[in-house]
Amino acid sequence: MPTTQHVERHFTAGDVVRDVVIGMSDGLTVPFALAAGLSGAVDASAIIVTAGLAEVAAGSIAMGLGGYLAAKSDAEHYASERRREHQEVREKPGAEVAEVAAIFQDYGLSAEESAPVVRALTQSPDAWVDFMMRFELGLEKPEPGRAARSALTIAGSYVAGGMIPLAPYLVLASARQALGVSVGVTLLALGVFGYVKGHFTGARPVRSSLQTVLIGSLAAGAAFLIARAIS
Amino acid sequence: MPTTQHVERHFTAGDVVRDVVIGMSDGLTVPFALAAGLSGAVDASAIIVTAGLAEVAAGSIAMGLGGYLAAKSDAEHYASERRREHQEVREKPGAEVAEVAAIFQDYGLSAEESAPVVRALTQSPDAWVDFMMRFELGLEKPEPGRAARSALTIAGSYVAGGMIPLAPYLVLASARQALGVSVGVTLLALGVFGYVKGHFTGARPVRSSLQTVLIGSLAAGAAFLIARAIS
Numbered sequence: 001m002p003t004t005q006h007v008e009r010h011f012t013a014g015d016v017v018r019d020v021v022i023g024m025s026d027g028l029t030v031p032f033a034l035a036a037g038l039s040g041a042v043d044a045s046a047i048i049v050t051a052g053l054a055e056v057a058a059g060s061i062a063m064g065l066g067g068y069l070a071a072k073s074d075a076e077h078y079a080s081e082r083r084r085e086h087q088e089v090r091e092k093p094g095a096e097v098a099e100v101a102a103i104f105q106d107y108g109l110s111a112e113e114s115a116p117v118v119r120a121l122t123q124s125p126d127a128w129v130d131f132m133m134r135f136e137l138g139l140e141k142p143e144p145g146r147a148a149r150s151a152l153t154i155a156g157s158y159v160a161g162g163m164i165p166l167a168p169y170l171v172l173a174s175a176r177q178a179l180g181v182s183v184g185v186t187l188l189a190l191g192v193f194g195y196v197k198g199h200f201t202g203a204r205p206v207r208s209s210l211q212t213v214l215i216g217s218l219a220a221g222a223a224f225l226i227a228r229a230i231s
Numbered sequence: 232m233p234t235t236q237h238v239e240r241h242f243t244a245g246d247v248v249r250d251v252v253i254g255m256s257d258g259l260t261v262p263f264a265l266a267a268g269l270s271g272a273v274d275a276s277a278i279i280v281t282a283g284l285a286e287v288a289a290g291s292i293a294m295g296l297g298g299y300l301a302a303k304s305d306a307e308h309y310a311s312e313r314r315r316e317h318q319e320v321r322e323k324p325g326a327e328v329a330e331v332a333a334i335f336q337d338y339g340l341s342a343e344e345s346a347p348v349v350r351a352l353t354q355s356p357d358a359w360v361d362f363m364m365r366f367e368l369g370l371e372k373p374e375p376g377r378a379a380r381s382a383l384t385i386a387g388s389y390v391a392g393g394m395i396p397l398a399p400y401l402v403l404a405s406a407r408q409a410l411g412v413s414v415g416v417t418l419l420a421l422g423v424f425g426y427v428k429g430h431f432t433g434a435r436p437v438r439s440s441l442q443t444v445l446i447g448s449l450a451a452g453a454a455f456l457i458a459r460a461i462s
Contacts, residue, residue: 029293030286039283047273050462051282054268054454057260061450062260069442071433105349108358111407113351117335127339135366138332193369203304220294223285231281 015146017034017200019153022134024193027161029216031055035165039179041231048178051071052169056162063154065169071147078139085137096132097122103135163183166191183220190216237356246377248431250384255424260447262286263417266396268454269383270410276400279409283400287393290397291376295386301380309364309373316360316368327363328353334366395420414451 031052038048089096097118104114121128133139168181190213197207268278297402320327328349335345352359364370421444429439431443 023441025297026290028295030289033289033293034265034282034286037289038282041281041285046462047278048248048271050458051269052266053461054272054458055286055421058261058264058268058450058454059458061449061453062257062264062446065446066256067444073432078432107352107362109351113347116344116346117348120340121338124339131338134369138365138369138371140369173266176239184310185304201243201304202308205424215296216294218296219289223289226288227281229278230284 009229014074016153018149019067019199020157021197022067023154023157024161025058025212026162027056027061027158028052028186028190028193029219030059030162030182031135031141032165032182032216033223036047036179037159037227039175040224041230043175044110045173045175045178048169048175049166052162052166058163059065060155060158060197063158064151065150067154068147071150075142075144075147078133078142081137081139082129085132087167089125089128089132093122096128099132099136118225151189160187161193162193186216187213246374246381248385249317250298250381251388252390252428252432253298254291254385255392256428256443257290257294258287258389259395259417259421259424260450261290261347263394263396263447264415264451264454266400266413267451268458269409270406271455272457276404276406276409279400279406280397283393283397287390287397290393291389294389295382297386298416299378302373302381306373306378307407310414311369312368312370313360313364317356318365320359324353327359331361331368336379340450388454392420392424417451418444 001192015230034055035048035052038051042048085096100121101111101114104117105111121131135142163180165186168178168185169175172181189210194209194212195205197203197212198205201208241407265286266279266283269282273279331349331352332342332345335348336342354364364372395422396413396417399409399416400406403412422440425440425443426436426445428434429436432439
């Protein structure tokens with residue numbers, strides 16, 4: 001049953017997974033790269049822990065609130081477009097009828113072929129508005145309460161991801177020693193995260209795993225070289 | 232003309248604007264908050280510049296490559312779903328006909344009302360597949376070359392945003408002095424950026440401006456308090 005498969009795939013790559021991926025991708029990568037970069041310039045773990053935790057606080061708040069506002073603004077955009085479609089359906093039904101016909105024309109359908117659908121839609125304004133929201137504007141109805149949940153999921157995933165590369169610096173006083181452990185632990189975590197992410201989002205897990213490790217390595221390498229060059 | 236207005240709005244909030252917003256939101260916020268946070272713990276601008284530039288390198292690479300892979304994987308997902316729809320249309324046309332009818336049923340249309348559309352679609356398999364991609368799966372055809380452009384736009388915007396809060400630390404040797412200038416300059420930049428962002432994305436510009444300033448302030452405040460508490 002193709003329909004069932006589609007539904008399943010959309011479910012597994014759902015909003016929560018998307019938010020965890022957003023938060024954890026950056027949470028694992030940026031604090032890791034910052035700590036590795038600073039290790040190229042200073043040998044005191046204390047300063048790296050301070051910078052790392054400040055970054056985790058800043059990054060999780062910025063991404064969490066950013067996600068909150070993005071979801072809020074999607075919901076407001078949907079509501080305002082819906083009001084507008086309602087108004088247009090009421091006040092300029094002729095223009096809206098032409099828009100429905102135009103949508104079908106894009107798929108090679110003549111006005112006669114789409115006429116029964118157009119006629120049926122004009123008879124129930126609510127369904128008509130729903131149809132226009134989805135098929136003219138391409139907007140999906142946002143889930144209520146999504147903004148706050150999205151913010152907490154993104155921020156929490158960022159913090160969880162960020163603590164992994166920082167943990168060795170919390171334990172080992174020498175940043176050079178901590179760096180080696182942090183690189184090992186974080187590359188492993190990036191590999192596992194990339195694999196799981198690939199599995200959930202429908203990408204090939206092994207390739208997703210390698211790509212995630214590569215991004216983390218490039219970011220950390222660049223940060224290390226820059227910090228060493230200017231220190 | 233409602234259609235023209237829709238087209239215009241979709242154009243102004245286009246992909247490039249979206250990528251600039253993604254990169255610059257985080258670029259202005261996270262290096263700003265990190266530098267402000269470290270100023271709560273150390274007074275040497277040199278260490279803050281090192282950490283700040285390492286963060287800008289790490290953040291821009293992580294976000295740029297992340298955007299690249301996201302766009303690539305959208306394009307691959309679209310192509311693989313399209314192949315699958317083609318196959319389904321060829322091998323199980325009966326099931327696909329039922330799916331088209333089911334789409335219209337969701338809008339209260341009977342099988343007779345949607346029959347002419349279904350019949351017309353079955354006569355041109357390409358249009359049928361296009362229709363299913365958009366209306367069953369809700370997928371938009373990705374623009375070719377988008378992945379690389381998206382990566383460069385995001386990374387460039389992150390660097391451009393990140394240099395604003397760091398500039399005062401490059402000029403002033405005392406981090407405490409630089410902090411005051413950085414806060415002033417960055418809050419102003421966040422306000423202007425939020426206003427322009429609101430204008431382009433259709434949100435109320437003044438509110439968008441205030442929200443952007445608020446996120447930056449909260450992130451920087453939290454980073455400052457955490458860095459001071461552990462140092």
